[in-house]
Amino acid sequence: MKTLSRYILLTVVFVTSSVVYAQEGKIRSVKDDYREFAYVKTSEVLLEVANKGYRSADLFQKLGNSYYFQNKMEDAAKWYGELITMNEVIDPEYYFRYALALKGIENYEESDKWMTKFNKLKPQDSRGKAFLSKVDYKSDIEELSRNDIEIVNLEINTELSDFGTTEYENGIVFASARGGGRKYRWNEQPYLDIYSVEKTDEGSFSEVNEIQGKVNTKYHESSAVFSPNGQYMFFTRNNYFRMKYKEDESGINRLQLYRATLSEDGSWDEIHKIHFNSEDYSVAHPALNLTGSRLYFASDMPGTYGQSDIFVVDVNDDGTLGEPENLGAGINTEGQESFPFVNTSGDLFFSSNGYPGLGGFDVFKSEGLDQKVQAGSNRNFPIENIGKPVNSAFDDFGYYENLVTRRVYFSSNREGGKGSDDIYTFEVPECEQLVEGTVQDKKTDELIPNATVVLFDGEGNEIERTTVGADATFEFNLDCEKEYLIRGEKETYASDEKRFTTPDRKQELQLQLLLEKDEVIVEPCSDLAKLLDIPIIYFDFDKFNIRYDAEVELQKVLAVLNKYPSMTIDVRSHTDCRATMVYNERLSENRAQSTRQYLIDNGIDAARITAKGYGESRLVNDCGCEPTNESSCSEEEHQLNRRSEFIVTSFKGQKCPEQN
Structure with a gap:
C-alpha cells in the first residue's frame, strides 16, 4: 500500500493500496449451633x-x-x-x-x-x-480480538480498488476504480468514482451503478456520507470544481470536501465547496454524527500533530459548516489518522499508523467521543485497537457499523482479496453472557449450600439475588460490555466477591466464591490459637519477655476472655527439639508463665488461667533430635513445633476432659 502521506499530501487520500487511503458440605444449622456453642466474630x-x-x-x-x-x-x-x-x-x-x-x-x-x-x-x-x-x-x-466472527469479501468487489462503505436507503454507497476511462498514473488504475448498489431480499446485491448527479468527475471522488434528513451528501474530491483543476505551489493537487444536495429526481446536484478547503493542504473523508450536527474529517491543515489528523466541525441547519477544530493529542499522533466514522452511540472509529498495531493502518475506537466533544471535555479520549479480524498485518480502514442490524463493513488490502482494496463485511454475533460458579469454603473447599449470591451492577446497585441449593451452584445471564460485581454471603462467613467487566462477545465465565469462616465455635478443649488464627507467639532468642508483636496476638485472647467471664484456659508453650531437653523445658515453662502473667496484668483473674511449658515433649511431627541431637528437618518443619496453645479448660459449666 502507498502510505497515507501519499493520500493526504499527493491528493490520493482515497484508496489505501493505490489511491485512497462437592463434595457436599455438611453444614450445621446456625440456630442449633447458637444453642450448643458460643461464637466469636473474628x-x-x-x-x-x-x-x-x-x-x-x-x-x-x-x-x-x-x-x-x-x-x-x-x-x-x-x-x-x-x-x-x-x-x-x-x-x-x-x-x-x-x-x-x-x-x-x-x-x-x-x-x-x-x-x-x-x-x-x-x-x-x-x-x-x-x-x-x-x-x-x-x-x-x-x-x-474476536474469534467468533467470519468476515466475507463482498461479491461486488473487483480486481481494482473498492473501499469506503456507507449505508444509504436499501443499499450501500462506496468508492471504486471500476469505471474505466483515463488512468491515474500513480497506480495505473482508473480514477475513483462513487457508486451505489441495492441489497436484494435474499441479502445479496443487485447491479452496481454510479451515483446519480454531478458528483463524479474525471478525477477522484470518494468517502460519501449523508445527512440524517437525506438532503445533503458530503464527499471527497480532488481540487477540481467548475471545470477548474488546481494545484499548490509544489504542483500537488490536494483533496477537498464538497457538499451535494438531493434533487427531486433523486440525483445529487448543486455541488458546493467547503469554505475551509485550500490549495495548500488536503481535507478528506467526512463522517457525520447521529444527529448530523457535527462532521468529522481528516486533514493535514496547519496545526496538525502529524502527517494527517482528525478534525471536527459543527454543521449548520442549511448544510454549511462552522470552523474546524483539531481533536487534539488525545486522538491524533505524529503519524497518520484518517477515515473517521461515528456510530449512533457516539463512538469514534478511525484508522491510524501512529499507535501500536498489527501492521499498516489499524482501526481504533474511542468510546463516546462525540458526547465528550459536545460537552466540551478536556480532550481526554481513551482509545483502543479493535483487534482482529478487522485489523490485520495490512492496511485496514473505512470502518462502518450499523448497531441495529449489527452489520459491519470495512476495507482492507489484505492478502486473499479480489483487488488492491476490497470491502469486507460481517454480522456481529448476538452477545450472550453467562456467569456461573460455586460457593465454597475457602479453607476446606467444601460446598456451602444455602449461601446467598447477589449480583450488582458496576455502581453497586443490586440487580438480582439467588440462594444456592445443595450443589452450591449459581448462574446469571448478563449484558455485554458492562461492569458487574458478584458477592457470596452466608451467616458465620465473611463474604467473598468478584468484580469483572463483560466483553463484547459471547462468553461463559466460571467463578468460585470462596467464603472464609468469620465466626468460630468455642467449646471446651478448643484451642483459641487455632480459632483466632494466632501464629507463633514469638519471644526474643533465649528470652521470655512478651514482645510487641506477641502482645498484638495476645490481645485477641484477652478479648475472648473478657467477652466470656466463665471461660478458663490453659496456656501451653512448646519448643522444637534443638538444644537440650532440660533447657527446652525450662525455657518453655518461663514463656508459658510470662504469657499467663501478661493476661493477668491486663485484668484477667489469675484463677482463670493455668500455664505450663512442655519443651520438646509434644512434637507435632517427626522432627525429633534424639539421640544424636541432630535432625534432617527443615527450619519450617521445626517451626511447627515452636507453638503456643490456649486450650479452653472450662466454659459455660462444661469442662474439657483432656488431662494435661
Missing part, C-alpha cells in the same frame, strides 16, 4: 484490638479485607491505609484493593497513586496495565 475481635492502638500488618490486612468484602470502602480504605503505613513488605494485591477502596470513596488522585504502585510491582497484571498506558500492546490487541 472481625469484631480484630477491631477491638486495633481500636486499643495495637498495630501489626496481619491485623490491618484482615481488618481491611473484612470491610473490603462487605463493600464498606471507607472502613476498608482506613485499615488498608494503616497497613500501607507499616512500611512492611506486603502482597501487591493489597495496593490494588487499597486503590479500589479509595476510588470507592472518590479519592481518585490517591487511588491513581496506589494503582501505579501496584502496576510497578505486578507489571504483568492486566488490571494495572488497563489503568496505565498500553505496554504489551500485542497481548492487549489479542484480548480485544
